[in-house]
Amino acid sequence: MRIVAKRALVEFYTKHSGAKTALEEWHKKTKKAKWLNFADVKKTFRSADFVGNGRVVFNIKGNDYRLVALILFTVGMVYIRFVGTHDEYDNIIDIKTL
Numbered sequence: 001m002r003i004v005a006k007r008a009l010v011e012f013y014t015k016h017s018g019a020k021t022a023l024e025e026w027h028k029k030t031k032k033a034k035w036l037n038f039a040d041v042k043k044t045f046r047s048a049d050f051v052g053n054g055r056v057v058f059n060i061k062g063n064d065y066r067l068v069a070l071i072l073f074t075v076g077m078v079y080i081r082f083v084g085t086h087d088e089y090d091n092i093i094d095i096k097t098l
Contacts, residue, residue: 001033005080012083022061023083036073053096055081068098
């Protein structure tokens with residue numbers, strides 16, 4: 001998969017150093033993946049949740065952090081829309097518009 005906005009990961013783990021290893025692992029697995037649908041995502045990340053409008057939520061580092069990505073399966077693109085703490089994630093009003 002092609003990942004857009006890796007900079008968001010780097011900026012986040014620069015401020016939250018405890019997230020670096022987990023986010024780099026997510027990036028490595030996602031980059032190697034050839035997902036055709038959400039079932040394929042679940043094979044790679046069992047805790048991933050589809051939340052509508054193409055958005056998938058990933059639990060990072062045992063659910064300490066959350067990552068929301070817009071996945072366009074037909075073109076093999078993953079757009080990082082949000083990276084944050086669990087509390088920051090809980091404050092998102094409408095995840096489908098991220």
